[in-house]
Amino acid sequence: MLEFDALHKSFGEVRVLEGVGFTVAPGSMFGFCGSNGAGKTTTMRIAMGLVRADAGEVRWNGRPLDQVSRRRIGYMPEERGLYPKMKVGEQVAYFAKLHGLGSAAAAKASDEWLERLGLGARRGDAVEKLSLGNQQRVQLAAALVSRPEVLILDEPFSGLDPIGVDSLAEALLGQARDGVPVVFSSHQLDLVERLCDAVGILARGRMVATGTVDELRRRENGRLLRVVVPDAAQPWATAVPGVRIVSERAGDTVLELADGADDQAVLAAALRTGRVTHFAWQQPTLVELFREAVAVPTPQEAAA
Amino acid sequence: MSTPSSAGLVRLVAAREISERIRDKNFIISSVFILVLLVGVLGLQVALDSGDDPTRVGVVGDVAALQPALEAQGAAIDADVEVVELDDEAAARAAIEDGDVDGVLLADGPELLVEQQADGTLLTVVQGAVSQLSLDQQLSDAGITGLAVPEVAVSPLDPDADEDGQRVVIAIIGVSVLYSLIILFGQFVAQGVVEEKASRVVELLLATMKPWQLLAGKILGLGLLGLAQIVVIAVVAVSGALAFDLVDIPGELIGTAVSVVAWFVLGYGFYAAIFAVAASLVSRQEDLGTVIMPTTLVLVAALIVGIQAAASPDGALAVVTSYVPGLSPVVMPVRQAAGEVAVWEIALAVALMVLAIGLVVRLGGRIYSGALLRTGGKLKVREALAAERA
Missing domain, CATH: 3.40.50.300 (P-loop containing nucleotide triphosphate hydrolases)
Structure with a gap:
């Protein structure tokens, strides 16, 4: 070692x-x-x-x-x-x-x-x-x-x-x-x-x-969810507890889910808007992981 | 697979320095140049020595009386006179035409035969000899014999003046060679240090060894090469001088050569360490001149003082500087050659020099360690020392 x-x-x-x-x-x-x-x-x-x-x-x-x-x-x-x-x-x-x-x-x-x-x-x-x-x-x-x-x-x-x-x-x-x-x-x-x-x-x-x-x-997994709902009237996801909208463009939405937030509740909310053409957890590349990791100090880090 | 010891690493570094340098064109050229110069100087000396031809005087007639008289006259005016006995005037003319003799004295007459004209030496010697003989003849004819002519006694005040002069010349040549080689090999060390920094290979080296091992190997390797060169020069010069009989004091010559070689070792150790440390402060060959300039100036000053010491080896300046570390390698050999230097004086100068080398290596080694991995621009000594502690 x-x-x-x-x-x-x-x-x-x-x-x-x-x-x-x-x-x-x-x-x-x-x-x-x-x-x-x-x-x-x-x-x-x-x-x-x-x-x-x-x-x-x-x-x-x-x-x-x-x-x-x-x-x-x-x-x-x-x-x-x-x-x-x-x-x-x-x-x-x-x-x-x-x-x-x-x-x-x-x-x-x-x-x-x-x-x-x-x-x-x-x-x-x-x-x-x-x-x-x-x-x-x-x-x-x-x-x-x-x-x-x-x-x-x-x-x-x-x-x-x-x-x-x-x-x-x-x-x-x-x-x-x-x-x-x-x-x-x-x-x-x-x-x-x-x-x-x-x-x-x-x-x-x-x-x-x-x-x-x-x-x-895996650490980053379960955090970013990409949902594509072309017919959505916005904002459709704000009502689901524990969900933050990272980006939204023409129904292509990236959501960040807090621990314990229910992805199925998100799916239900999405379905209520009409068609759902894409629903999947984001597989971050190493580049994204890297950006995430080095970007801004987390609060704990800043406090340390 | 074994782990190289400290000595093993130093040896590896030294071996690399020697094998790289010995194949370096500049080194080969400078070595050949020095040897050619040396042989040239020897040849010139030989040519100059054989320059003063003896005056050759042919004699027809009473050789038994004239030869001692002619030689005595020659000795009186410090000219080499050779007397050649000739049978008759015909032989005399032939000898002059062939250039065998400078002139022929015909005892009957007396008459001096020359090719074109008699030079001063020839005329003086012949005239003097003839006058002397004629005077003796007339005095004895007049019945005056047993004349008491007082002979002037010569009392030399400094019978060894000539030899001292030779010693001093030898010492000056010796320290000049020593000075040139210290500068040359000091430069090699400095260039080597900068090359390693500039090419960044030093980082790879320091991953396998300590800075002092690198420094020691470099100084030792080039030093052995320098020592070999000065020994070759000394041997060629001394054996050349002895073979061509250029000096009257072979013992002194060898002694001076040995002391120059010994002082080279001390002087090189001191200056090579300083050059290496100074060079470690810069990262480019172009900046090398500025950092080694002060040290080079000290060396130049030492050489001037050394040559001056030849003139007055017991002067205050020479005596004091012959103890000062850094100056002593150039001044002390001259004093040793030119005058009486007590053994304790030499011992003191050597001890001070060794002490100084120890200090330079110790302090310089720290600067060197701190500076090696700091590239870009010129580093200050203080920064290097701070980096060494970091």
Whole structure:
């Protein structure tokens, strides 16, 4: 288990993290979402020992991460970084050695990974001669070359074309299948929805939502009801207790039901207006969940 | 799979620095340039030394009497005179035409044969020798012998002045090389630090090691390369000078070369650490000049003081600066070469220097740690220290 436990961090007056915590199971992929400046990068840097947490810790297999156990982590920083003038193959081998591989093993692993990522022919070139997409692949090779036990990747998909996205997704799924917990941050929520077993949404220094995408949906489920009543004279739903009209346009109505409100009473009210062409709970997309989660502070949050 | 130790990580960083730098075109060019320059200087010295040809005087006639007289005259005016015995006037003419001799003295006459005209040295030597012999002859003809001519005694006040001069020249060349290499390798360290910051690779590095391990590996790797270079230079220069017999004091030469190499180690350690820390404050190569300028100026000042110390090794300025950390690596070797420096003085300068390196590494290491992950613009030292604590 990779556990992020109650991380707090302030930079001067600015409180960036106020108790961020989540858990990633081995072999699962965790998508880390949040607006710009929400604290995703800071959270990952704390895990990598690049930023010191004011409070809280990150544990792997029950033990706090230290310099030694961090070498078992494959890391891709948000700001990509490679030696521009160093040769691709030597560079990947160098990172393998820094993670503890012997010279021969490092060279072998470097060749293997470059071959796998389609860079076999470029291993003798300086990194700066490669296209950005290929540099990104070298970066990934540098993160994966030491057979890490954990992967922490900050915005790994940014700047990749759709084919690059697919091959990176493939590589990460492969790692997860091998039992490696993978944490990555991304703004591409469709991708997160597609790849991740679990999602965490960070806003204002806190995790405002964590769980599988289905769990998050279920949380939001039973709240938004879309009813289409073309012949309705408005307002038809106000009389039903516990119902608030979110939007209404030409009979296409989205209603929010409070806990305990009776959806069948809503249906009855709708039928009284005439035809009902659509009656269903809204399946929110991750994008909607995300908007909902980060939009405005809930009263409890604001009070906290 | 093993976990690299601290030393292992430092070694990995150092090995990367060496293998990257040794293949770097600029490094290869600068190394070759320095060696070519060195060989050129040696060659020039050899050429200059062989420049003062001896004056060759042919003699036809009483060689037994004329040779010592001619040589004595030459010695008196500090000219190298070689006497060649010739059989007759025909041989004399042939020798002059062939350029074997500068002139021929025909003892009967006496007459001086030259190709076109006699140069001052030749004329003076020949005239003096002939006059001397003739004077002796006339005196003995007049019955005056056993003349007591007082000989002037020469008492040298500083018999080693020449050697001191050589020592000083050697020391100045030595510290100039030391200064150039400190600047060169200090620059390499600074550029390396900025490269890692500018390319952001430093974040990936710091995920596997501590800042001090990165700093130590970098300084050590480039330092070994610098040491190798100064040793090669010293060996080539010293063996060249000895082989071509350019110096009269081989022992002193070797001693000075060794002390320059030793001071290079201390000076490089000090300046490389400062350069690295200064470089960590900026994120672009373009900004590097401004942050390392003050340190470079200190080095330039040290070189000037060092050269000045050669002139008056016991002057207050030289004595004081030879203890000051940062200046001592350039000033002390000159003082050591030029004059008497007590062992305790050297020990004190070394101790102060080591202390200073310790301080720079300790404080600088904190600035470096704090500054590495802060990119964009130029960082203030205070900000870097604050970031290190954060």
